[in-house]
Amino acid sequence: MGGFVRGDVIFSHQGKPYYLRLTLGALAEICAFCDCNNPAGLAKVLRGAEPEVIIKFITALARPAHGNLEFKNLNMAEVMAGLADVFERAFAPLSKGESGDE
Numbered sequence: 001m002g003g004f005v006r007g008d009v010i011f012s013h014q015g016k017p018y019y020l021r022l023t024l025g026a027l028a029e030i031c032a033f034c035d036c037n038n039p040a041g042l043a044k045v046l047r048g049a050e051p052e053v054i055i056k057f058i059t060a061l062a063r064p065a066h067g068n069l070e071f072k073n074l075n076m077a078e079v080m081a082g083l084a085d086v087f088e089r090a091f092a093p094l095s096k097g098e099s100g101d102e
Helices: 024-034 039-047 051-066 076-095
Strands: 009-013 016-020
Touching (some): 016 051, 016 076, 024 039, 024 051, 039 051, 039 076, 051 076
16 A cells, blocks of 8 residues: 555545556456456446446556455446546557656
């Protein structure tokens, strides 16, 4: 577990902030349960995902900073905004041909 690091997205649930962090481990976990191997495949899964799948995404992204958590009663609009921010921060620099480093 740890504090905020560059690239984290803060997600608030029931008044408590959580850091969503896209690590290689989180990405591997997400790809495994979505049965996909690229960002386009992840986007396709997310577009039509049921709440149970979205909860798996959030749990995998929160685990590096917070350990094992169990999310319930999530506001799906807020969750989807948080997920979009995480993946945009991770992949947008690549699509622009940037290294992502300052």
